[in-house]
Amino acid sequence: MQRHLLLPLFLSVQLAAPFAHAEGRALTDDTGRSVVVPDSPERIVVTHDPLLGVPILDIGGRIVGSYGRTDDGGSLAAVDFIDTVLGEDAVPLRPKGVGPSGQMDFEKLRALDPDLIIGSEYNAGIVEQLAQIAPTYLQNTGTGRVRGFEVEQSLAGVLGLEDALAARFSAYQEALAGTRDALPGSPEGKSYLVVIAHDDLRLVGETSGVIQALEDLGYARAEVEGLGEGNGLGSNFAVPLSPELFMRLNPDVLVLMNSYTGSERDEASTRAKLDRIAPGWARFLRPEKEARTIYIDSAKVSTPSIASAEHALAAVRNWAAD
Amino acid sequence: MTRRLDGYRVWRVAGVETRRIDLGVALALLGVAAVLIVASLTVGTTPVALSDLLPGQGMDDAQRYAALTLRLPRAMTGFLAGAAIAASGAMLQSLTRNPIADPGLLGLAQGSLLAILLALILLTNLPQGWVPLIGCAGGLGVALFLARVTAQSRTGDALALLLLGLAVETTLSAITSIVILYAPTDLSFNVSVWLAGSLFQAGWGSLGAMLPWLALSLPLLFAAGPMLRLLELGEEHAHALGLSLRAARLTVLLTTVLLTSAAVTVTGPLVFLGVMAPHIAGALLPSSGRARLLLSGLVGGIFVVGADCLSRSLGTEIGLPIGLCLTLLGVPLFIVTLRLRMLRRAM
Numbered sequence: 001m002q003r004h005l006l007l008p009l010f011l012s013v014q015l016a017a018p019f020a021h022a023e024g025r026a027l028t029d030d031t032g033r034s035v036v037v038p039d040s041p042e043r044i045v046v047t048h049d050p051l052l053g054v055p056i057l058d059i060g061g062r063i064v065g066s067y068g069r070t071d072d073g074g075s076l077a078a079v080d081f082i083d084t085v086l087g088e089d090a091v092p093l094r095p096k097g098v099g100p101s102g103q104m105d106f107e108k109l110r111a112l113d114p115d116l117i118i119g120s121e122y123n124a125g126i127v128e129q130l131a132q133i134a135p136t137y138l139q140n141t142g143t144g145r146v147r148g149f150e151v152e153q154s155l156a157g158v159l160g161l162e163d164a165l166a167a168r169f170s171a172y173q174e175a176l177a178g179t180r181d182a183l184p185g186s187p188e189g190k191s192y193l194v195v196i197a198h199d200d201l202r203l204v205g206e207t208s209g210v211i212q213a214l215e216d217l218g219y220a221r222a223e224v225e226g227l228g229e230g231n232g233l234g235s236n237f238a239v240p241l242s243p244e245l246f247m248r249l250n251p252d253v254l255v256l257m258n259s260y261t262g263s264e265r266d267e268a269s270t271r272a273k274l275d276r277i278a279p280g281w282a283r284f285l286r287p288e289k290e291a292r293t294i295y296i297d298s299a300k301v302s303t304p305s306i307a308s309a310e311h312a313l314a315a316v317r318n319w320a321a322d
Numbered sequence: 323m324t325r326r327l328d329g330y331r332v333w334r335v336a337g338v339e340t341r342r343i344d345l346g347v348a349l350a351l352l353g354v355a356a357v358l359i360v361a362s363l364t365v366g367t368t369p370v371a372l373s374d375l376l377p378g379q380g381m382d383d384a385q386r387y388a389a390l391t392l393r394l395p396r397a398m399t400g401f402l403a404g405a406a407i408a409a410s411g412a413m414l415q416s417l418t419r420n421p422i423a424d425p426g427l428l429g430l431a432q433g434s435l436l437a438i439l440l441a442l443i444l445l446t447n448l449p450q451g452w453v454p455l456i457g458c459a460g461g462l463g464v465a466l467f468l469a470r471v472t473a474q475s476r477t478g479d480a481l482a483l484l485l486l487g488l489a490v491e492t493t494l495s496a497i498t499s500i501v502i503l504y505a506p507t508d509l510s511f512n513v514s515v516w517l518a519g520s521l522f523q524a525g526w527g528s529l530g531a532m533l534p535w536l537a538l539s540l541p542l543l544f545a546a547g548p549m550l551r552l553l554e555l556g557e558e559h560a561h562a563l564g565l566s567l568r569a570a571r572l573t574v575l576l577t578t579v580l581l582t583s584a585a586v587t588v589t590g591p592l593v594f595l596g597v598m599a600p601h602i603a604g605a606l607l608p609s610s611g612r613a614r615l616l617l618s619g620l621v622g623g624i625f626v627v628g629a630d631c632l633s634r635s636l637g638t639e640i641g642l643p644i645g646l647c648l649t650l651l652g653v654p655l656f657i658v659t660l661r662l663r664m665l666r667r668a669m
Binding site: 105122 | 366367368384387388391392450503504506509512515520522523525527639
């Protein structure tokens with residue numbers, strides 16, 4: 001598995017830079033549709049807060065609407081990823097709701113007068129209705145292979161925010177170097193896995209800031225019996241993991257996270273959730289017995305953004321300091 | 323002398339005999355449906371008053387978009403989908419002589435759902451036009467399986483059909499749950515919304531995609547009416563009166579598959595509508611055969627349009643699934659209907 005993703009991903013943004021168009025830039029989205037995107041979109045609506053909204057906000061894009069929000073911009077979900085990933089004061093003007101998650105209210109969407117709609121490949125079913133309102137670009141967020149914060153890099157190219165991305169990227173590299181220095185030994189050749197505890201256990205796939213950060217540090221994904229390409233493990237954020245298989249995991253570093261669907265996501269609540277799903281896990285799981293587990297707040301590191309990757313680096317630094 | 327049936331006058335139009343009361347009630351229900359569809363054009367986040375809909379009043383662009391591009395096709399799609407599911411329920415209740423039979427109970431809806439779900443996962447860029455076809459193939463697979471397994475004897479298969487259908491439904495539901503569990507998170511979430519019943523993405527396109535399937539099922543529906551009238555007497559009687567049970571069963575299942583697949587593709591399964599609507603129609607006017615299908619369909623359509631209005635007016639931010647609104651609206655009426663029936667029998 002390729003560990004260092006930064007250079008190829010960064011180059012891909014440059015190569016994806018579209019040719020100029022009189023009324024914007026003509027692009028081909030990830031589902032193969034041709035879209036003319038405004039040169040500097042000012043009123044973007046996204047159909048997914050954590051997967052599309054946070055990456056755009058992280059590089060300075062302006063989002064006016066999103067799924068799963070109230071009319072005044074409050075979050076309908078337990079977690080507002082803008083708060084957890086970017087900070088409560090980072091985005092004073094919150095995106096307004098365009099309907100409950102999964103049920104687009106096209107009337108609300110139109111009332112926001114967007115100049116660009118960014119959806120995911122899972123919005124292909126409503127893309128014609130979306131495109132009646134504004135140019136609609138469908139960004140791949142999980143089908144096939146989508147790694148780390150690739151989504152943010154791709155969207156920077158779509159929105160013409162390459163300079164902002166480069167600045168964020170530079171800050172990230174500094175944090176990366178600082179984290180490497182803080183680690184007791186070199187992570188090169190060492191393995192990692194990330195597990196999130198919802199109502200069941202799930203092995204985190206390739207998308208998300210935490211995966212990007214770990215692989216950029218030099219860790220490589222550990223092989224898991226029965227899981228791999230073509231066997232359930234792919235770009236999807238998480239694939240189910242049986243408690244028995246969980247007990248046998250033995251990577252050099254194991255990241256454990258509690259579900260982002262609840263408000264309790266610290267180490268104690270993660271342990272309590274694991275006690276319920278896999279009783280006795282702490283006595284059997286070797287990384288836990290040998291202090292090779294890192295507890296991270298899933299609501300901070302789950303988005304495919306540089307900000308999430310930086311949160312993951314901070315958690316690794318704290319673990320190394322302990 | 324005017325011919326009478328069940329005490330009601332009968333009209334004979336183009337060789338088809340119909341009770342006048344059936345036509346009267348159908349026209350009244352059609353009127354209710356039309357009023358409800360027009361009223362539904364005023365429900366939503368963009369303010370549109372009834373007076374704005376009058377000719378010459380001049381709606382602005384936002385109102386025209388809301389009323390004509392979104393709400394009108396949504397109401398019409400909901401009405402037709404509700405009618406299709408309700409008519410399917412009525413057919414299956416007559417076929418199995420079981421008052422709780424519906425496309426969901428026999429696994430036909432689950433067959434469609436699972437086929438569509440697998441197609442959405444395996445073929446990410448699946449053209450929308452293919453979805454009803456795939457749903458129909460899934461439902462047809464279940465129908466043919468049921469027809470084949472229960473075709474061994476000539477009579478007495480209604481209970482076997484129901485039990486086998488229940489087993490198929492349980493199995494397919496379990497597989498659907500597993501597929502949703504392993505599907506990409508976004509897709510499984512969207513599928514969950516769809517399974518709860520939703521008209522949020524219904525538009526002229528989805529209405530257009532549904533119409534050919536409904537049109538295809540109309541001749542079958544027309545042909546199935548008299549068969550159902552005989553089947554309601556019991557399979558032995560129906561057989562004695564010259565009905566080919568195998569042909570009747572296949573016709574009813576095929577029609578049900580076409581109707582259910584067309585509706586389920588757009589709205590999701592709309593659980594309980596197929597059970598509820600025929601009983602409420604029966605309480606309005608006891609009928610059988612084609613008239614029962616027509617009245618059940620109209621009641622089903624009215625309920626879905628009403629539930630959609632309720633969903634849009636109550637859940638602008640949190641989004642109430644139409645399936646839930648259907649239950650909120652229909653179950654109290656269903657209970658009242660059953661109570662009235664019990665009281666009538668006791669008198």
